[in-house]
Amino acid sequence: MTPATPPPSRDGPKTQRGDTVGTVNHARRPRVGHIAFLNCMPIYWGLARTGALLEFDLRRGAPDELSRLLVEGGLDIGPITLVEYLRHRDDLLLIPDPAVAADGPVLSxxxxxxxxxxxxxxxxxxxxxxxxxxxxxxxxxxxxxxxxxxxxxxxxxxxxxxxxxxxxxxxxxxxxxxxxxxxxxxxxxxxxxxxxxxxxGLPMVFAVWAVRRDYAEAHPGLVKDVHLAFRESVRLSREEIGAVVASAARWEPFAPAALAEYFDRLQFGLSERHLAGLREFASRAVRYTEVKDLSPEGPEFFDSEV
Ligand SMILES: C=C(O[C@@H]1C=C(C(=O)O)C=C[C@H]1O)C(=O)O
The missing domain is CATH 3.40.190.10 (Periplasmic binding protein-like II)
Incomplete structure (x- = not known):
């Protein structure tokens, strides 16, 4: 007599020893860009501190390369140089922060x-x-x-x-x-x-963070998580700026005072004044390159409140 086949387990297939193998998890981490410049250190430092870094598939690169990847769909979320955002904004939504900006000297x-x-x-x-x-x-x-x-x-x-x-x-x-x-x-x-x-008379915005529209529609919860993780990271970095400076000074060819001054000059959020600077730049950029001017209400943001 052949033994009856056991009914399929609700917890997934069993091995011969009877333990559950479980269902395969097909979720993939959001692919997030990281500009390999010192100016981004305070933006990413806190992600390591809170552990959020482990939730991202982080890709480091030069700004032009990361901008291209985001536009082509090789990244889901990340920094994009302002000009490329303006060129490709139909495919992207702006994340309210972080950003790389300065209201006066930026030093770099x-x-x-x-x-x-x-x-x-x-x-x-x-x-x-x-x-x-x-x-x-x-x-x-x-x-x-x-x-x-x-x-x-x-x-x-x-x-x-x-x-x-x-x-x-x-x-x-x-x-x-x-x-x-x-x-x-x-x-x-x-x-x-x-x-x-x-x-x-306005601040200058050099890079913004954006998400691909198709990714934001498919994974709004993940995008919100990434946005809030960055926000918390910048908050922590500001609070613990001495530790950020000390860790940068270990490897970078700049004195701690120079790094502290640099991180202080850099601004990582978009206020109304920054948006006015961004719009002003966009309206002037149309004379030089293929960008679309922003409407007075633009740019279009990802809504993290939903
Ligand atoms: C402030 C800076 O902003 C950078 C300037 C960029 C550009 O010119 O395209 C791109 C990314 C930003 O990180 C800098 O690199 O010093």
């Missing part, structure tokens, strides 16, 4: 030149750091509209030596630009966020 988005700005020729050769989309467009606006130059541009690797080798000036961003700010070696440094503030 600079026009670096061999002569003082006033001595730049009428048609200077200007290098644009390959990583950057927003800083380099800001540099172009200022050079052309505020300082009356007609530059010839070339895109170059983002380090100052290469960028300045065959050029009168270069727009640099991130850690390389911060390094030049602290150690100019005879070069002249114009802080482009400070120049934007002098020009428009």
């Amino acid at each position: 988005v600079n026009l670096v030149s061999k002569t003082p700005l006033a001595d730049l020729p009428a048609e200077p050769r200007v290098s644009l750091a390959s990583f950057s989309r927003t800083g380099v467009l800001l540099g172009r606006m200022l050079l052309e509209e505020r300082y009356g130059r007609r530059p010839a541009y070339q895109v170059t690797p983002p380090d100052p030596e290469t960028a300045l080798a065959g050029a009168d000036a270069a727009v640099l961003i991130g850690d390389e630009a911060l390094r030049v700010h602290h150690d100019p070696r005879g070069r002249h440094v114009l802080d482009l966020a400070a120049a934007w503030k002098d020009w428009t």
